[in-house]
């Protein structure tokens with residue numbers, strides 16, 4: 557070996573002839589373009605190693621292939637092209653390629669009533685694989701929302717009725733008195749509990765679907781729930797939010813069913829699994845429901 561030759565350990569033979577399912581790098585920092593928006597991402601890139609005797613894969617080839625994500629809008633076609641690059645650069649070594657892109661999608665959200673708006677972040681993973689020519693894309697999205705317990709609401713209403721009986725026993729009802737009572741703290745002697753809740757959506761896109769449809773899926777999910785967590789809030793918005801919660805009382809089962817229904821109708825969705833987590837304020841554990849559609853378990 558002269559001074560200009562660099563040792564290449566990856567080109568050596570492995571002493572243990574064992575194939576590997578996934579080899580690559582996790583947590584690569586890179587900008588990505590999602591719907592024209594430049595976002596910070598962490599990327600996991602890998603291939604399998606079918607040549608059981610090869611010592612290692614070529615990490616740098618995977619790393620450099622990620623360059624195209626910096627300038628081209630993220631689409632299923634681009635992900636497929638990227639994975640094909642992984643395989644082309646590992647001919648004879650690999651027949652499966654994987655990429656996972658973790659980012660926070662940012663969407664500008666209008667307030668419910670006031671003319672304000674603010675940014676909301678949706679933790680998202682876009683996962684794609686190319687295995688023996690079969691291409692799959694999965695989206696994982698976290699949508700946060702508010703859920704008010706319907707049972708607690710019914711129990712609170714009963715207490716309000718009891719208070720009404722106590723306060724208006726043996727009196728003739730006067731509209732003005734009832735109105736004043738309703739506006740007093742006695743008129744709402746009990747309140748139902750509500751909680752910040754999380755919908756974890758895992759969606760497999762249809763083959764050949766041209767877009768990642770992240771924003772549409774988020775909009776559909778928030779529309780079905782009716783109580784998306786807000787950004788900029790004035791009192792008028794808070795009042796509208798209180799009304800939205802009252803009109804969308806939800807057990808975790810209700811939320812899971814609403815999401816199931818809307819996702820089944822969302823274009824490009826081939827299969828999904830979803831999990832909703834209501835971080836209960838009634839107790840210190842969570843109420844959780846899961847629902848699958850076309851998802852083999």
Ligand SMILES: Nc1nc2c(ncn2[C@@H]2O[C@H](COP(=O)(O)OP(=O)(O)OP(=O)(O)O)[C@@H](O)[C@H]2O)c(=O)[nH]1
Pocket residue numbers: 564565566611612613614615616617
């Ligand atoms: N395969 C492998 N490479 C590693 C690992 N940790 C660090 N590397 C380094 O990743 C670097 C890039 O590997 P290669 O892509 O094979 O680099 P190269 O041989 O200069 O590039 P090519 O000529 O394209 O093969 C090398 O310096 C490796 O030593 C590891 O766990 N596995």
